[in-house]
Amino acid sequence: MKKEAYQARIKIVDEKIQTLNKKLRQLETLRVIAFLTALGSLIIGTAWHEKIYFIGTLGCVIGFIALVHKHHQMNDKKKYELAKRTVIEDNVKRLDKGWLNFAENGSEFINEDIPRIKDLDLLGKGSLFQYLCTAHTPYGKKALADSLVYGIRNEEIKKRQAAIKELNEKAEFTLHLKTLSKLIGMEKNKVDIDGIRAFIDMMHKDNQTFGKVLKGLSLALPFATFFSIVAILLRGESSLFAIIGSISIVMQIGLAVFYYGRHNEIFSTVLNFSRNIKAYKDFLIAVENEEFETPYLKSLKQMLCEDEGLKKGLETLYKLSEALHVRLNGVAYLTVSGLLMWDFHCKDALDIWQKQYGTSVEKWLSVMGEMEALLSLGILCEVKESYSYPEIEALTKPVFSFKALEHPLIQDAVANDLVLKDETCIITGSNMSGKTTFLRTIGINLALAYAGAPVLAKDFYAARMNICTSMRIQDDVNEGISSFYAELLRIKGMIDQAPKKEPMLVLIDEIFKGTNSADRILGAKETIKSLEKPWITIMVSTHDFELCEIEESMGRKVFNYHFEEHYVQNKIRFDYKLKIGRCRTTNAQFLLKMVGIYK
Secondary structure, eight states, X not given: XXXXXXXXXXXXXXXXXHHHHHHHHHHHHHHHHHHHHHHHHHXXXXXXXXXXXXXXXXXXXXXXXXXXXXXXXXXXXXXXXXXXXXXXXXXXHHTTTGGGGOSOOOGGGOOTTOTHHHHTTOSSTTOHHHHHOOOOSHHHHHHHHHHHHHOOOHHHHHHHHHHXXXXXXXXXXXXXXXXXXXXXXXXXXXOOHHHHHHHHHHHTSOOOOOOXXXXXXXXXXXHHHHHHHHHHHHHOOOHHHHHHHHHHHHHHHHHHHHTHHHHHHHHHHHHHHGGXXXXXXXXXXXXXXXXXXXXXXXXXXXXXXXXXXXXXXXXXXXXXXXXXXXXXXXXXXXXXXXXXXXXXXXXXXXXXXXXXXXXXXXXXXXXXXXXXXXXXXXXXXXXOSXXXXXXXXXXXXXXXXXXXXXOTTSTTOOOEEEEEOSOEEEEEEOTTSXXXXXXXXXXXXXXXXXXXXXXXXXXXXXXXXXXXXXXXXXXXXXXXXXHHHHHHHHHHHHHXXXXXXXXXXXXXXXXXXXXXXXXXXXXXXXXXXXXXOTTEEEEEEESOGGGGGGGGTSSSOEEEEEEOEEEETTXXXXXXXXXXXXXXXXXXXXXXXXXXXXX
């Protein structure tokens, strides 16, 4: 259903793109005609000495410039529609496995000291970040990554949930914002966080301004140059005015060359930052102009409106960056430097802009980043049929309950229910039956819940807990650490954290699989005993049925759950449904036979 709706939207956008392509071809033809007409008129006017042809040439040149400007505007509209198409198409890819090829996966934010990042697929290839991310600014990507890894304050969760709900209801507005963000992502030379930071740092510095002499020269020399040119044109050849004009031009070029290095250091930082300034400008102005109902979105908008100069400030910076692009064309730069003291006037304009808006830049970008994060966290509302907003409470004991909980990254995921408090849960099951996926399903949905996002469940309630995981354990050859010892260190970290008396959820997959069965069972029992605290919920998956017996020996409630397989026409099948009690079946021999190892 959703796929058909998205494809219908793509078809509408494709029709707009086709119309724009047709108009662009027409403008290109008119540009060629205007250029050839101007050239022909100039040649004829020169040959026949007829002023009317020179006037015609001027008219054609003006028309050519207007057509170039119109072509530029039309091309921007085309880029916008192409970006919009990609945004819609990305949602289609989220309905299957196409999202695994998305460029943004958040790997740059991975902290190796936080195991749950990789254990729960929060960041990196094939991660929740990669699935959700519609952010393309450094601030937006970091805000999303931080939300998924660290969560947000408890008191902010409901506010963010309400904000995401409202944005989800504003479908066209959110599509517009995501399109503007995508325009940044489609740029070949995207500005990175270092480029943004360099610009912000420069805005907070007291940059040296030019003295009165240079300011006077920046006005006097261009005036002298143009006055001399006009005088020569009106009065004919004049050696005096020719000398004045020549001296003025030489002095301007000389000053431009002398101060080039100093100017270049400043202007290169501005140009680097301004690569995507139009998209930044349009995005933030769209937020400023929108009316919001929820307090959180209103507060973000208020941050933009505090200085009462967002629109003017961004438009002025955009025009300044366009003026600085002249420096990228050698002939044009030499011309404006020799006639207008271009660099000095641009520097003066930048100094004025810095005084008015320089300290607001980081705040503007932070608001944009938070909006991008909200748009990303709301993706589940757009592509999933069933979702809900969880209820999260700050409690002293761990607890969670859910109905029809699904893994957000798995197509046709099987839903499960569970209620668990400060208890221990042992999950058994045969190979590939769903034990590990179930643990990850709980962890990844909790990460969404703590980020203020919707979760894939019909009902979801949880305390705010510290999630500790031991799943993807790797050895370290360089450090001489085996996978078993690495797991010991991981679990030791959980035990060391236990005395803090903070609500914890411990998720351990295939506990101590790197050692023999006797040691494994002993180690598992001792681990559970060490972690059995009123503020800790423990979930352990294992192949060892003997571990199920601790249900009767431990000092608190221990529940056994399992997943199982069945066989249809000598083929193994799994229903991935969580069942009460211990597992009674195994499938290792069947799998060995299936691959031809065991006969």
